[in-house]
Amino acid sequence: MMPYQLLKDNLKRNLDLSSKELEQICSYFTTKEIKKKEFLLTQGSICKFEGFVVQGCFRVFSLDKNGNDNTLYFAAKDWWLMDIDSFMNQSPSELNIQALEDSKVLLISREDKQALCSSLPIVEKLFKIMFQKAIVSWQRRLIRNHSLTAKERYLYFINTYPNISLKLTDKQIAGYLGIRHEFLSKIKKNKK
Amino acid sequence: MMPYQLLKDNLKRNLDLSSKELEQICSYFTTKEIKKKEFLLTQGSICKFEGFVVQGCFRVFSLDKNGNDNTLYFAAKDWWLMDIDSFMNQSPSELNIQALEDSKVLLISREDKQALCSSLPIVEKLFKIMFQKAIVSWQRRLIRNHSLTAKERYLYFINTYPNISLKLTDKQIAGYLGIRHEFLSKIKKNKK
DNA sequence: AAAAAAAGTTGAACAAGTTCAACTATAAAA
DNA sequence: TTTTATAGTTGAACTTGTTCAACTTTTTTT
Incomplete structure (x- = not known):
């Protein structure tokens, strides 16, 4: 599907436009x-865009002082x-924000988003609705x-997001689940 | 402070109005x-209002099938x-949503919020900003x-919300922390 | 002021999840 | 294709948090 069509369908699901x-x-x-493994954003730098994933998959995570990896979410x-x-x-x-595979995104900068909101005020409502759902x-x-x-x-995750889980390592x-990967390995072993 | 002044100050912190x-x-x-212990909303009914606390304190929680109590947040x-x-x-x-003490809130119904958004479109932006922060x-x-x-x-919570924690039982x-109260009791005992 | 209800404490046994280290399997890079 | 890096597995010891039950303290109700 064309990238912009995917975006339009996504927007329409939130608000009748x-x-x-x-x-x-x-x-x-x-x-x-x-490209795979490249970063769209790294800790410490400033986020200049809002993105919509058209193809591929990303991981959004933070690293604490102990180097522990907290995954906030995946975005396919x-x-x-x-x-x-x-x-x-x-x-x-x-x-x-790191690409887990070769990916394609649609980006809007902060300035452009502000310009868009000014010229088309219903966009404020659109994002309000999206944020409510979030x-x-x-x-x-x-x-x-x-x-x-x-x-x-774990079972909830793989059942709710089967497509995403296939792209991910354990x-x-x-x-994402907030556990050590060794423990996930033990969980999977005992899975009936 | 007058209830509406508190609301105005809150709104102004989000957007210059x-x-x-x-x-x-x-x-x-x-x-x-x-009144204390009364419910503003109960599981299964439909939420007809959006509220702003002027006085008192509330607890927002859900009960799962085991009767376990998951507190989403407190609102003072x-x-x-x-x-x-x-x-x-x-x-x-x-x-x-239950009052933990005698409380006072400002309420807006869904219909009134829609009417307000229609007559004053900047309110969409206002709520968009509030939701982003949330x-x-x-x-x-x-x-x-x-x-x-x-x-x-636990220490983060009582240090970050000292006023709210004083109103709460352990x-x-x-x-709120996602632990049993017996364990919190043991945590507090070992607190240096 | 007494009774009842709810909140908090404690210990002992238990379950859930971590850590570390050694190993195997898989995928990426050269 | 060989090397290298990364992902996954497993066991043993350990830590964190739970459960249950008995008890004490505090708060609420009558």
Whole structure:
């Protein structure tokens, strides 16, 4: 599917927009290709874009002082991608965004997003809705982390995101679940 | 402080609004008093309002099938309060919102919020910004949950929210941290 | 003021998850 | 294709957090 069509479909699922509006929104996005293992953002630098994944897969993670790897989320085709905090405040990012395979994204810069919002105010509403949905996901994930065991979280993850999990190593999945990869290995062994 | 002044100050911290705009926004909110232990929302019902706490304190939590209590967050004076999912989609809520003490909130209904957004489009932007900030908080909390021990999370909580923690029982704090209250009791005993 | 309910403490046994180290298997690079 | 790096496995000892039950303390209700 054409990259911009994927974006349009994604936007339409959030808010009913005319094709003229969709065109106008899309015109602000530029395509970028990222090779496997390359970074779209590294900890300490400033997030200049908001991204939409058209092809491939990314991992968004932070490294703490002990070098432990906290994966916030994965973003495959049809997912959004950014460090909201750094993008919003133009402050140094605490996150890394790395391509797990050769990927393609649509990017919009902060200035262009502001220009777009000014010229087409309904975009504010669009992003408001997208952010609302994101909050619900984060809340639910927190509840799962508190109420499910590591094994249950693992099964939930692979069942809910079968396509994404196929692209990931167990080490990466463990980082998302908040457990050591050795333990994930033991979980999988005992899986009936 | 007058309830509406607290709300105005809160809104102004998110977006630079004229006093006329602030007046207009406030005019859509109504005051409600809630007695200690009363519920503003119960699991299964539909969230009809978005709330702003003017006085008192609330606990937002869900109960799983085992009766375990997952506290999503506490909302004291100057905090917002709602089940976004239920409010947005008018779907049955998975959350409970209970007053921990006699409290006062400002409420806006879904219809009034829509009317407000129509008559004053900058309100979309205002809520977009508020939601962006909320996402950042949820992401940071997830990272803390993955990278800190229960004791470290406890110390972080009481240091970051000293006023709120004073209003809470250890059982409630344990529910927020995602640990059993017996264990929190042992953590506190060993605290140097 | 007494009774009842809820919150907090403690210990002992247990379960969940970590650490470390040694090893095997797989994938990437030369 | 060989080398090298990375991912995955396993066991043993360990740490963190849970469960249950009995008990004490505090708060709420009557």
